[in-house]
Amino acid sequence: MNHSIPHSRPTLGQSEIQSISEVIASGQIAQGEMVERFEQAVAKQTGTKGAVAVSSGTAALHLTLIAMELGPGDEVIMPSYVCSALLNAAGYVRATPVLAEIEPKTFNIDPEDVKRRLSRKTKAIIVPHLFGLSADLDPIMALDVPIIEDCAQSMGSTYRGKMVGSFGHATIFSFYSTKVITTGEGGMVLSDSQDLLERIRDLREYDKKNRMSVHYNYKMTDIQAVMGLVQLDQLQVFIQKRRSIAQRYQKAFETLTAQLPPDDEGHIYYRYVIGLKDDAGPKIQALAKEGIQCARPVYVPLHRYLKMEGYKKTEAAWRHSLSIPIYPALSDGDVKRISEPVADAIMETNT
Numbered sequence: 001m002n003h004s005i006p007h008s009r010p011t012l013g014q015s016e017i018q019s020i021s022e023v024i025a026s027g028q029i030a031q032g033e034m035v036e037r038f039e040q041a042v043a044k045q046t047g048t049k050g051a052v053a054v055s056s057g058t059a060a061l062h063l064t065l066i067a068m069e070l071g072p073g074d075e076v077i078m079p080s081y082v083c084s085a086l087l088n089a090a091g092y093v094r095a096t097p098v099l100a101e102i103e104p105k106t107f108n109i110d111p112e113d114v115k116r117r118l119s120r121k122t123k124a125i126i127v128p129h130l131f132g133l134s135a136d137l138d139p140i141m142a143l144d145v146p147i148i149e150d151c152a153q154s155m156g157s158t159y160r161g162k163m164v165g166s167f168g169h170a171t172i173f174s175f176y177s178t179k180v181i182t183t184g185e186g187g188m189v190l191s192d193s194q195d196l197l198e199r200i201r202d203l204r205e206y207d208k209k210n211r212m213s214v215h216y217n218y219k220m221t222d223i224q225a226v227m228g229l230v231q232l233d234q235l236q237v238f239i240q241k242r243r244s245i246a247q248r249y250q251k252a253f254e255t256l257t258a259q260l261p262p263d264d265e266g267h268i269y270y271r272y273v274i275g276l277k278d279d280a281g282p283k284i285q286a287l288a289k290e291g292i293q294c295a296r297p298v299y300v301p302l303h304r305y306l307k308m309e310g311y312k313k314t315e316a317a318w319r320h321s322l323s324i325p326i327y328p329a330l331s332d333g334d335v336k337r338i339s340e341p342v343a344d345a346i347m348e349t350n351t
């Protein structure tokens, strides 16, 4: 039998190995010049005035919520259909998460539902651009509540021709091993507000403070940052590769009855998510037997963790969504090997 194709995998090569070796040989391995260079490069790529690198996307969210002064009694709106990192970040500052529904076609937060859930206590809205496709930002920005853009899955993706991450009051990235670009683990906060960035920079580390107040140790290392720089250099190549794989999938599945990802020019196809008629669970198991690792793209929707009812669109998305492998490290042969059994799985759904 052929090798099993993982659902996701980082795309790494000799340049990462070479640059990391150089950093190690230099003896300067913790947070230093490379971290600063990586911050500046990501800020430039995204189109914000500055950035602060941290140890994960979750840490980025945590420090952003503190810097925006969210605490007990404050509400933060977020979609239910997203990873639990958001719920954890709200929990760290004891703010109340208010969960919103999604738009079934894009899987992104539904602006109308956000509007319905606004209250006097709403202090921020976290807007993830899920699976590499931008959320509908205009109507959310019109609500006049500070927005935190969650770009963990969407570096390089655009909304109305402009980079995601350049719209919100603050933006976070994750550089976990399977994200668009990676540093193993890592994250970043971006903003145009120097004041916000300064606060986050202060909170990120505990050493050499003149007054005692709670600080963290959320630093990124130069070993990680240099890898991030090398990865960032390849961002456009990565996105091109993702788009060309998505095109091949689109061709392979377009005559079948299934919901395919929106054909949006800003989409970077971090995930290729197919909406099936049936439950995706049995299909995921069947495909795994053929050596194709697929997944539900969101592990458990947040309203279930909170034991909340409703969220019909989120429930439907969770149940029917099949995420198939898509990443630059896939070969043409892999894409072919994935397309055929996936097409069969979609067809079986409809008979």
Ligand SMILES: *Cc1c(COP(=O)(O)O)cnc(C)c1O
Residues within 6 Å of the ligand: 055, 056, 057, 058, 059, 082, 083, 085, 086, 128, 150, 152, 153, 173, 174, 175, 176, 185, 186, 187
């Ligand atoms: C991965 C991810 C995060 C969390 O990032 P970590 O680096 O794993 O802490 C947050 N939001 C979204 C949408 C993600 O995909």
